[in-house]
Amino acid sequence: MDEFSFIKSIQPTGYRQSSLIKGINDDAAVFRQTSQDIVTSVDTMVEEVHFSKKTMTPYHVGYRALAANLSDLAAMGSTPAFYLVSLVVPKGWNKEELSELYRGMQELSDKYQMDLIGGDTVSGKELCVSITVFGYVIKRMARYRNSALAGDIVFATGTLGDARAGLECILTGQDEPFLMGRHRMPSPRVHFAEKLTVLERVTLNDVSDGIANESNEIAEASAVDLHLDFEKVPYSPSVATLFPDKYEEWILSGGEDFELLGTVSEKDWSKVQEIAKQTNTVVTPIGVVKESVDQEGRVYMVKNGEKSILNKSGYTHLQEERD
Amino acid sequence: MDEFSFIKSIQPTGYRQSSLIKGINDDAAVFRQTSQDIVTSVDTMVEEVHFSKKTMTPYHVGYRALAANLSDLAAMGSTPAFYLVSLVVPKGWNKEELSELYRGMQELSDKYQMDLIGGDTVSGKELCVSITVFGYVIKRMARYRNSALAGDIVFATGTLGDARAGLECILTGQDEPFLMGRHRMPSPRVHFAEKLTVLERVTLNDVSDGIANESNEIAEASAVDLHLDFEKVPYSPSVATLFPDKYEEWILSGGEDFELLGTVSEKDWSKVQEIAKQTNTVVTPIGVVKESVDQEGRVYMVKNGEKSILNKSGYTHLQEERD
Structure with a gap:
């Protein structure tokens, strides 16, 4: 050439x-x-x-x-x-x-x-x-991973696991245009994030590997614990219908959804919701930030009433509650 | 990994x-x-x-x-x-x-x-x-290819063709540390170029493909003709000794020397020489810039008393002198 x-x-x-x-x-x-x-x-x-x-x-x-x-x-x-x-x-x-x-x-x-x-x-x-x-x-308004504070609401944009499910549809010949489009033509949340500059503080992380990984990045960088509620994590119903054995894994670590995971103070939550509305972005609260006793920063996930530690790969394991 | x-x-x-x-x-x-x-x-x-x-x-x-x-x-x-x-x-x-x-x-x-x-x-x-x-x-001091003017001196830093000759030495097992080093660890002319900011105008182009290509880029972008003198183009004597059949080609289009080709007004030429001295850079005048009658911008090369057009690939061909 x-x-x-x-x-x-x-x-x-x-x-x-x-x-x-x-x-x-x-x-x-x-x-x-x-x-x-x-x-x-x-x-x-x-x-x-x-x-x-x-x-x-x-x-x-x-x-x-x-x-x-x-x-x-x-x-x-x-x-x-x-x-x-x-x-x-x-x-x-x-x-x-x-x-x-x-x-x-x-x-x-x-x-x-x-x-x-x-x-x-x-x-x-x-x-x-x-x-x-x-x-x-x-100036001074770039958003980092290390700004989460105890008391913050944890939120995610869009629906998670779609891109991984879309890839599976393509590979197995299932014609699901929405999910396939989410793999091939993801929607970066540019307009939503730009408008967040009116907020004094918001923590943002790009969901490229899956929220299991990205929530841990925020927890580590900010030295706080994130407590997520699995039942609240947003996903597309078709992902659960088409892939009942896989969707729970993909929601947490399917990756490549290119959504945003963030945390914001409770007082600013309504502003985030307003900006989401203005920019046609679905935003869902999925947990809260708490102090990390040893400053290590961990992610806990409640699922079926049971609290486990969620690691970067998306695996959960029970741990004795620290006091 | x-x-x-x-x-x-x-x-x-x-x-x-x-x-x-x-x-x-x-x-x-x-x-x-x-x-x-x-x-x-x-x-x-x-x-x-x-x-x-x-x-x-x-x-x-x-x-x-x-x-x-x-x-x-x-x-x-x-x-x-x-x-x-x-x-x-x-x-x-x-x-x-x-x-x-x-x-x-x-x-x-x-x-x-x-x-x-x-x-x-x-x-x-x-x-x-x-x-x-x-x-x-x-601000406003970035150096471009399109600023050459008739009357400018054309200059090159360092010696040309070394990198290509060095590669040949490596491939054929000839132990020539200087030339091999010129291929593996070229010297970008950063300090020399930085100091040129005292000049109101200097045209610069990076010699990555060879001066045949880069001189044509300057000629085209500036809509001027460059007249180069082959006998003046700087090269290492060892390149001619080791590769007598190849060195003329490599000097013009061996590429990857990462030297600079430039043009500057005659009045500023002594300043360029002074900066070259301060930064331990060899700078050689290799030609002059003249007006391009049709604004197309060509490169002419005199070699053995004969003037030819030098194209981007390093090939020369005679052309009737335009009047």
């Missing part, structure tokens, strides 16, 4: 972000941002590891790759601005498929008024899509 | 850049830069395409990957600040080798006081190292 002509074909014809000084076409891109803080992250997807041509079209691959990155920006409470794309392209991918991949990214970048400002395209044995995203956030 | 424990092992224990607000350990990194412009670029290296275990140790792979990125920052006249690392890791690479790879990057990042602020590590069939770098530059 001629890298040069391909790059020409995917180059933007104009830029939208006023902070951009130099986009594609030089050794690097240049931007200026004096009034806000800058948020950046990289996320990589590999063929046959994160997707295959059996489970996703090239368009989906591009869409999902950028969606995963936007979810990281949302979890920081930031507004998307730019992205860089590094592609490793194997022989089996032709120019039309690569254009489709870029079209998938463009659909999302159009939605959020982002600019593609650079990248690198090299050849290799398997397709790898590595995206670096840049977002802006009001 | 356990991604979590590996990431722990390569995490920095502290940060150096005062503009950094949040490094590794959340969904994204956060920084603030109100006084300077921000420069960013991504560059990707793939095993068996850009290197192999036969030609480089893991330490070299890391060193060279970051060096290539730093060369892009240098070509923008910017000072390195941060980097993100995305790794695709195949089964054949163990944790010790990956630590060595990070040590190679760290050697360079220590030299330039950079901070590693995030990344992603996933599994795949072949090792891919994708690095996103961030640099800072005085």
Whole structure:
């Protein structure tokens, strides 16, 4: 493949972000941002590891790759601005498929008024899509994992386990468009997270591995205990109907839902609900934050009236209550 | 490989850049830069395409990957600040080798006081190292390819063709430490480029493909003609001695030397020489910039008294002089 002509074909014809000084076409891109803080992250997807041509079209691959990155920006409470794309392209991918991949990214970048400002395209044995995203956030208002306090309400956006169930539908030939769409075209909660900047404090974490993992990350980083109520964790009824033996596991650690897990003070809970309404986001309270006696930070889950410790992998085990 | 424990092992224990607000350990990194412009670029290296275990140790792979990125920052006249690392890791690479790879990057990042602020590590069939770098530059002082003017002197740093010759030495078992080092551990011209900010105008381009390509990029972007003198292009005598049939080609398009090609007004040439001296950089004038009659921007090369057009691939062909 001629890298040069391909790059020409995917180059933007104009830029939208006023902070951009130099986009594609030089050794690097240049931007200026004096009034806000800058948020950046990289996320990589590999063929046959994160997707295959059996489970996703090239368009989906591009869409999902950028969606995963936007979810990281949302979890920081930031507004998307730019992205860089590094592609490793194997022989089996032709120019039309690569254009489709870029079209998938463009659909999302159009939605959020982002600019593609650079990248690198090299050849290799398997397709790898590595995206670096840049977002802006009001100074000192980036949202971290380490800000949860005892007394907070724990909440989750959307429904959990959908992406894993959607993948299973695709792999087993069950036509469930909603769930399949949740795997291929997840919805990063960008608008919801942006509006949360009116709150003095909110803890946010991106649900990429599953809330079992992400709740533990918050508990550890904040040195608090999270007490979750399994019965309250939101999921799609069809997931339970279609996969009765699996759905409980997938809700906790199916991963790749790209929802947000957060904590907020009780007094601000109504504001979170109001912002959820404004942005058409389903938000569900699923537990509370309590002090951690030894500052280690653990996650407890009540299920069928029994309280267990929930570890990062989603396994639960009973533990003597500490006093 | 356990991604979590590996990431722990390569995490920095502290940060150096005062503009950094949040490094590794959340969904994204956060920084603030109100006084300077921000420069960013991504560059990707793939095993068996850009290197192999036969030609480089893991330490070299890391060193060279970051060096290539730093060369892009240098070509923008910017000072390195941060980097993100995305790794695709195949089964054949163990944790010790990956630590060595990070040590190679760290050697360079220590030299330039950079901070590693995030990344992603996933599994795949072949090792891919994708690095996103961030640099800072005085507002409006980023250096582009499109600023060359008729009357400018064209210059190159270092010696050209070394990296390609060094690779050949490695592949054919010729023990030439200097050339081999130029392939494995190139020297991005960061300090030299930073000091050029005292100049009102200087055109810079990173020599990653070879000056045949990069001179054409400047000519096209600036809509000027570059007239180069082959006899003046700097190269190491050993390259000509060892590879008499190849060195002329490699000087023009061997690639991966990570030197800088630039143009500057005649009046500022002495300042460039002074800065080169201060930073121990060899700088050689190799031609002049002239007006392009049709604004297309071409590169002419005089060799053995004959003037030809030099195209991006390094091939030359005679053309009727335009009037």
